[in-house]
Amino acid sequence: MQAEQSLTLLVQxxxxxxxxxxxxxxxYNIIFQYYHRKTCSVCKRVPKDPALCLVCGAFVCLKGVCCKQQGICECVLHSQHCGAATGIFLLINASVIIIIRGHRFCLWGSVYLDAHGEEDRDLRRGKPLFLCEERYRVLEQQWVSHTFDHINKRWGPHYNGL
Incomplete structure (x- = not known):
């Protein structure tokens, strides 16, 4: 009797x-200030090109030879372990999203825009940046629906160097 009740609870x-x-x-300044001088958990150094995994929150070195394992850089390794070879990273020093899919990558754009709705790639203009909820929803929807390959056309090989 009790087993039937437990099964009923699981099925409902x-x-x-x-x-x-x-x-x-x-x-964006909150993210930049927090991660700009943060040390990598693998190499214990401040990365030249820090990146944040938007799936799990891991902080990794982009293109860092310091964290290479068997010739594969940390972002590629992380995308293999975290996202079954799909990684979505926010590049801290550029405010740009990079997508890794298998042996390819593409720059997706930014989800942080200035007051005029424009990206500030590489943070050159120094204007305050704010989260664009609509762009972030689009990014999330492309990730959930596995449509990166169909929507993004500018893919290139990463040669395990990200």
């Missing part, structure tokens, strides 16, 4: 939630 209306990317702060 399971609550499934769709996978989500990290919840990001509205102001």
């Amino acid at each position: 209306d399971p609550e499934w939630t769709a996978p989500r990317l990290l919840q990001l702060p509205d102001n």
